[in-house]
Each structure stands twice: as C-alpha cells, then as structure tokens.
Amino acid sequence: MRALPYRVPSEDIIVAEAWVLVTEDGDIAKPESLPDWDYHMDLHLRRTVRVDLGRARSESGLPTDAPLVLAAVWTATGSNLGGPAQHLRLVGGGTCTVELDVRLRGSDLGGLLLLDTALVLAERRPDARPSSPRRAGSVLWSDRESLRLQGDAPQFPMAVIDFARTSFPEGAAWHLQISGGLENATMGSLLLLVNEQNSVTASAFENAAKPRPVDRVVLSAVYADAARIMIEHALSLDDFVDDADFPDGSLGATLMSLFDQLFPSRSITDVRLRHRQSPSLFASELQAAVKIFEVS
Incomplete structure (x- = not known):
C-alpha cells in the first residue's frame, strides 16, 4: 500500500457496489472479459457508491464543510487513451448515495479497460493542518476494477x-x-x-x-x-x-x-x-x- 503524506479515512467510509454493464437486455454484473467486443461496440457502465461524508472529513482532519468529489477515471491499455468519466461534487454531511454512470466510445478503447473510482478533496485548503490533505485532488479513498476487451482475436480500430x-x-x-x-x-x-x-x-x-x-x-x-x-x-x-x-x-x-x-x-x-x-x-x-x- 502506498503511504500518503497526509491523513486518510478508513476504507469502510465508502461502500462501493460492483460495476454493472448496461445492455439492451438489461443490467448484468461486469464480467472479467468481453470476448465478442470490438471497436464498434460502445460501453455503458454503472455503479452505486455510498459515502459517509462526516467520517471521511473527520478522519482526514478536514473541516465539516470541506467539499469532496467522487470521481471515475478510465484507462485503456490497448489504445493508450484515458480520461475522466464522471465527477460528482459531494457537500453536506451524513451518508450520501450516488450513482456513477459511465459511457465510453468503443473507438477509444481496447486491451484492458481500467476503471478507477476515487474520493478526492475538491478545493485547495491553504489553512489545513500539516497532517491533513490540503491540495485539490488529494486522494482520500480509491479502488480499481478492470474489464478485458480483447479476447483471442486481434482488435483494432x-x-x-x-x-x-x-x-x-x-x-x-x-x-x-x-x-x-x-x-x-x-x-x-x-x-x-x-x-x-x-x-x-x-x-x-x-x-x-x-x-x-x-x-x-x-x-x-x-x-x-x-x-x-x-x-x-x-x-x-x-x-x-x-x-x-x-x-x-x-x-x-x-x-x-x-x-x-x-x-x-x-x-x-x-x-x-x-x-x-x-x-x-x-x-x-x-x-x-x-x-x-x-x-x-
């Protein structure tokens, strides 16, 4: 595990459900691979995430009004492309339930699709304590899931x-x-x-x-x-x-x-x-x- 130079909350401040693949026939659990996928096929994925905002802030040493962002980022090893898929600003206290809804163009993908979800600090806090996160984008929690898009056949645009x-x-x-x-x-x-x-x-x-x-x-x-x-x-x-x-x-x-x-x-x-x-x-x-x- 990578050691960060600031306090982070415990892992259980977030309950992240598994990604699901949205198809014409309904939602299905994200498989490990899509052997029939090609660059003509766009992808639509969803996941529900519940965040305990109060604990996320208090355990990180942040004030109760510190704005946070839940972000989803994608990377495709076959195309060497990637980018932000969605980001949701989280304010207030208590437990917040959000749904990530990601649509990706098949022409941008290939190889192994990596889906990173992260809870980050939304704004820089120059008055933060030395042990607390202060830079915008400081990661408080993250996870990664993958989906292999290339099966036995060569894939290309x-x-x-x-x-x-x-x-x-x-x-x-x-x-x-x-x-x-x-x-x-x-x-x-x-x-x-x-x-x-x-x-x-x-x-x-x-x-x-x-x-x-x-x-x-x-x-x-x-x-x-x-x-x-x-x-x-x-x-x-x-x-x-x-x-x-x-x-x-x-x-x-x-x-x-x-x-x-x-x-x-x-x-x-x-x-x-x-x-x-x-x-x-x-x-x-x-x-x-x-x-x-x-x-x-």
Whole structure:
C-alpha cells in the first residue's frame, strides 16, 4: 500500500457496489472479459457508491464543510487513451448515495479497460493542518476494477466505408491498413476498413455485440485474415526478433502479443524460416492457430 503524506479515512467510509454493464437486455454484473467486443461496440457502465461524508472529513482532519468529489477515471491499455468519466461534487454531511454512470466510445478503447473510482478533496485548503490533505485532488479513498476487451482475436480500430470511392477493389469485403514503425502506437498504426457495399460483412460488424451464427463465421474469417496480415507484416521486419522489447501499447508489442498467442512454443526465427521456405504450409499452420470457423 502506498503511504500518503497526509491523513486518510478508513476504507469502510465508502461502500462501493460492483460495476454493472448496461445492455439492451438489461443490467448484468461486469464480467472479467468481453470476448465478442470490438471497436464498434460502445460501453455503458454503472455503479452505486455510498459515502459517509462526516467520517471521511473527520478522519482526514478536514473541516465539516470541506467539499469532496467522487470521481471515475478510465484507462485503456490497448489504445493508450484515458480520461475522466464522471465527477460528482459531494457537500453536506451524513451518508450520501450516488450513482456513477459511465459511457465510453468503443473507438477509444481496447486491451484492458481500467476503471478507477476515487474520493478526492475538491478545493485547495491553504489553512489545513500539516497532517491533513490540503491540495485539490488529494486522494482520500480509491479502488480499481478492470474489464478485458480483447479476447483471442486481434482488435483494432475500424471504419465502414464505400470502397467504390477509394482505391481499394470495389468487390473486396475488407482491408487492413498497417502503417508506421514498431515503436508507434497501435491505435495509430492499424485500421480495419469494411466495405459498406458488402452487406454480409458490414452486418456482421454491426451485430458484433450479439452475433448471429452467420455473423460469427464472417467475423472469424475477417479476424483470421487480419491475423495473417499482421503476422506476415511482423515477419517482414528485421527488428521483429525474439528478444525485442517494445513499449506497451505500441504496434510492436501488439504484434509480439499476437505472435506469442498463435505460436506459443515457437521462436520468431523458426516461424520466419517456415514462412520463407514453405509459405503454403505456413498459411495452413496459421489457419490452425487462429482456429478459423471454430464458432459456437
């Protein structure tokens, strides 16, 4: 536990219920992961929090009128993005019951979603005692919960466009763009483009949160193809090697994670050699690794 340079109240001054995921079918307990999630799917989460304001202030050495704020902050490891989700100013005494209601855009997310809730001092108090919190934002209580958004399939930002207005073949159903170096952020390096004229594929992504059997087959094919493109791109780069260390959230880290997932017991050197010497066998091995069309 981190030692703070000021008094903080005991943990039980707050009773925070678990986050719930708000869906079209009603509220459900927040799961550990959402395997069917993609960047087209926004998230809506809620939690109820009860704060004993009197004890929070007295145990921190704050006056009875010190304004406090209950804040929710989100961070997504896959996109390296984050920010405030909601903040509620708490005044008065006694026990205060508040509901945090958070809506997050899927295009901003990815990887592991971290949800931090904190009770903080709302305003600076220059007259505070030395042992009491005095700076605005001083944390009196906090907790963290997480939700894994990336399952077995590679995840990336996507857009649905009309290929007839681009240089891509009009009859193609999708196209994965990869740009930048391995040190660049994944969010700025990968983009899946779906042809809106291909109704089967476009509908599959529209239904990704609740896919039909046909949608699962299409999504499996797209993700398998995307995995192939990503692995082949990685193997074409000389600096993609077994002992490479890429920054978190970078394209290199994403490609390395995908490689380790698909070829857990093999070295990059071995797989690169297979790709060069027998590309057809490599393609079959990759197809088996992504478990194409193994849909429920």
